[in-house]
Amino acid sequence: MDSQLATSAAAALEQYVTAEMEQHAIPGLGVTIVRDGRMLHVGGYGLANVEHDVRATPDTIFHSGSTGKMFTAAAVLMLVQDGRIELDHVLRRYIPEGPESWNEITIHQLLSMTSGLGNFNESFAPTSIVGNAVPLNQWQDHSEEQLIALAALSPRLFAPGESYAYSNIGYVLAGFIVARVCGKPYYEFLRERLFQPIGMTTAREASWFDIVPNRAAGYNIRNTCLVNRQWTAPTLLRTGDGGLYFTPRDIAQWFIELDNPSLFSSDSIKGMFEPALMNDGRAAFNGYALGWQNSEVRGHRKIRHGGTWDGFRAEFIRFPSQRLSIAVLANLEQAQVARIAQDIAGLIDPALTAYQPIPETNPATTQGDGDLLRAIAIRQAPREAFTEEAWSNWSRNWLEQAIGESEADLASAPLELVDHIGDGTAYSRRYRLPIGRYHMHWTVGRTADGRVSEMRFHME
16 A cells, blocks of 8 residues: 555545445455545555455555546547547547437547437347347447447437437457557557556456456455456456456546646546537536546535446546545445545545535425435426526436436435525525436436526436
């Protein structure tokens, strides 16, 4: 464990992490803390491998899950800097065998989740083999051609740029684009152009077959028992939507590069983090940029992305005003790493203290907000409950996205009041919904006539 934290902060962190792991039966954790471009702490806790009693260290290899998306986006941005790709180029320019509708999708829309392409659930499940489209499951390997053929079957959820939908398909295709432009798999390009230059010495593509020193085993909890992760087909383990391995020490170098860029232009850094705009000028749902989401904690901007795959969880968060970055890596699929990362941020900087339940000030108001949330969850949100502007925003696929990204049943979630501004009928309230692998936070504001004027769902 390498740490430059003060003795009291290091002790508080150790105590907190140990308690979390014991309470939630997490085998192993990796923690990275960087501030002002300087590594404050990299640590490994618990076990990287339960069966062999191998301790986790700062050099334990974890799977990226969807935090790998930020690196695929970074690869594209490096090619933009090279003059080999433009973000307003259309998808079919690089994958010409795709359907004609891909002529309307730009690379920027692909990376910002505004392309209209869906996720695996609705797009990769044809009922029979059609041409090269082999029905997808996690246990069957697929060639690049077969994955593209499956992606071509994706129903268009909306016209490109009209809304937002989280899309693994988009990032699978982005990885193929990088490969076609540079003539090598996207992860080899990353290794040569990003990982090696900035000192991410062990970051690499995920692999079932390679001998990978210090690789952690991934776990799941099934019927209250710890079990090994399920097997996943080798190709699906390393696609551009989240197919990387790295250590807490590797991620420290990534955060340092983001604080003091040596490889990326100011335009590239801005593009990574600034929320993408849709056709009508609105920011995308959850402030999605290029491989990062935007939210806020106690008035401070928070940029984050999480990942889940193959018995692993990951969470990266950055607070620009505090120049603080934290990563939490876990080898348990149920680990609430987003909440853990936010708690650690509060330990390092009290201004970022995680929201906690506060005394209820108006039970009837909470009941009314809860009724609205349950109506949203069962897709029966009443139009009359919203202002015209709020309804215009949320009725265009955003309500559906809130349901999908919650990863839990919003209808049964208890509401814990954690913050409120204003009294009477006009107010803004923030609730925590302590369910699932993420704790969803919901901010809802109402006008004097009781209608919803703004809403926001935050992941923690």
